[in-house]
Amino acid sequence: MSRLRDWLVAAAVLLLGRGRPKRRETRLVAAGPENPGSELVAVALFLAAALCAAAFPVLYALDRLPRQTQLLGVAIGLAFAFLAAAMIVLAKRVVPDEELDENYSLPSVPKQEELVGIVEESTDRITRKRLLGLAAGAAGAAVGVALVTPAVSLGPVFDTSGFYETPWRRGRRLVDEQGRPLLADDIEEATFYTAFPEGADKESIAAPLVVVRLDPATIALPAGRESWAPDGIVAYSKICTHAGCAVSLYRSPLFEPVEPAPALVCPCHYSTFNPATGGTVEFGPAGRPLPQLPLVVAAGGELQSGGNFSQAPGPSWWGVRMRRPT
């Protein structure tokens, strides 16, 4: 019986002990601290992380759970927080605290020399070095140009005429967002209206207008625009000449102590335009006045365009002052 037991023990030792490393003479890694308590803390933290992570699919599966986003975020957030805590416990208490040093690598001068030698000697029997270089350069440049040529199809890179085009023509009716014609009599003071050319694409930055009615006595438009504001109604491009945002703030009615006159304001960078003087810049970074559109009150009181903008609408570019819009 005892013999059998000895055999069994020997077999177990042989089986389980197989492949166990032989003890090394000297340690490679400094002996870690013996800290069974901290190991248990790490175990608890891992289990807490597992618990929180397991809550995530449960919360996910619950239908019509109020504040599901928040609960999901807390569950997964806590899971990672516990994992982080476990790692910190391991780092501070369990893992051996070693301080190693290592030499900073220095450049090897002989190796550098060898490299230079290999490159130089490989071509030192070539007599037409410069010619070869030039020819190869020409080939490289030409191939490069050929390969980027298809990129020109990305857009009308050489044709900037589109910047001058607007849908506004003499006699074109002004309509609101729903397509209903704007009537001069409906335009009130101290508020602003957004208008579009009838039947045109509203999304084009040359289309939208901001229309306001002013006291005719306060209007002082630049020379040549005397007839552009029938009954004190003026219209300007709604797209800011600074950075292309919609000019959607109207400083009116006024708070007299600080606001001298009605003004159109862009909410992006607060460029402020005076509608009484042809859209001139009162304040802010815009470098040009808002382009003005001449208005005509047609028979029946409908507002119509009396022509095109005073200048190309939209943000400035190299050629914005070169041509009138068409």
Place this chain on the structure above:
Amino acid sequence: MIRRVVVFVDERTGTAPFLKKALRYVFPDHWSFLLGEVALYAFVVLVATGIYLTFFFVPSTETVTYHGSYAPLQGVEMTKAYESVVHLSLEVKAGLLIRQTHHWAANVFIAAIVLHLLRIFFTGAYRKPRDLTYYVGLVMLFTALLEGYLGYSLVDDLLSGMGLAIGYSVALSIPFFGANLANLIWNGVYPGAEDFWSRMYIAHVLLLPVLIGLLIGIHLFLVASRHHTQFPGPKKTERKVVGTPTYPGQTPKSLGLLFGTTSLLFFLGGLVQINPVWLWGPYETYLSTNGAQPDWYLGWLIGGLRLMPNWEPSAFGYTFVPNPFWGGAAFPLVVFAVLLLWPTAERRITGDRGFHNLLDRPRDAPWRTAFGAGFFTWVFLVFVAGSADRIDVFFGLSYVDQIHAYWVVIWVLPLVVFAVALRVCRTLQRKELIEADQRRAQMEARAANRS
């Protein structure tokens, strides 16, 4: 088991010597060295959450009518892009969590990069042999800014549309060829053709992330090949780096930071609302809203655009510099150019062309610290000026008066900060010299007493 894996891998790859070296690579210990790691982990979260978002997002400007669960938008015409983000946010389970985590991760990513940059700058870690690492980092910062901007532009809500209009205007404002460039990118005059959305999308989900990933690879390779810098200390010299090895010491620390960063981002994503796009409504070129603020990392550009006086030099029909160029392009170009040229400039000015493995404390290089403090103050003030309209709303300070004040303050305050920083550095240096003298005198006195 471990032996079996090691033997298997080494017999087939011959990497045992390399892996042994990698496991015992030395990491000098300082909390500020972890900022770059936080950026790396935020990037990991960005990629993981971003992949999930692509399964739902539709990069199309085709018009559809909204019939989802959010009543205020019922029947509103919008693009498929915007509709898909509203759907993801309000109807897809866990969709909002992942989207908000993604957005927060972008903010934290760039914040960590900027703090890391400040650490590198003020400790002189960019000096030879690590100048190349620093340049790669700057390119990454620029790419990350562009990537973040494209990310929230893709959504096509009212705020993102306003941001795109501004971006377009800045592109258009580039002297001489701005209009051609904008035409090429947008395929026509703003808002451009539908293929612009495909271009933005592929840039945001493939081109720029892959570029950032490659740059991270190069950055880390350069860091590892030259080793980390370290602050001077016992045994820590220009020749020898002292610290914890990758394994076991550094591994739980780094994993802890990875999990900690991820935890923070999920908490933010779950608990702190960011960019509730369903509230903004769809974008149309003729709509805008007041009080719009971009993500924090573009605040310096909006500040630059708003502060610029309305100067737009033009003659003979040519508009040489359309106004948005100053604040939106010239200003960031100057900032990046200064940062890129600084290591060379410092080498030229100080004549110090040597290797530097030991870091300076800010006081050790008073001129660098003073210049950096002044320069970053300048950038920071422009950033703060970007929210002058919010200050107006919350504190009643007139916006116009604030802008006029900033015109003076952004130039004067950096000079003051420069002078003060120089003074403080020198005082600290002198104090240390005096303290060292005192210590030496005390020791001599003690030695004299004993004998």
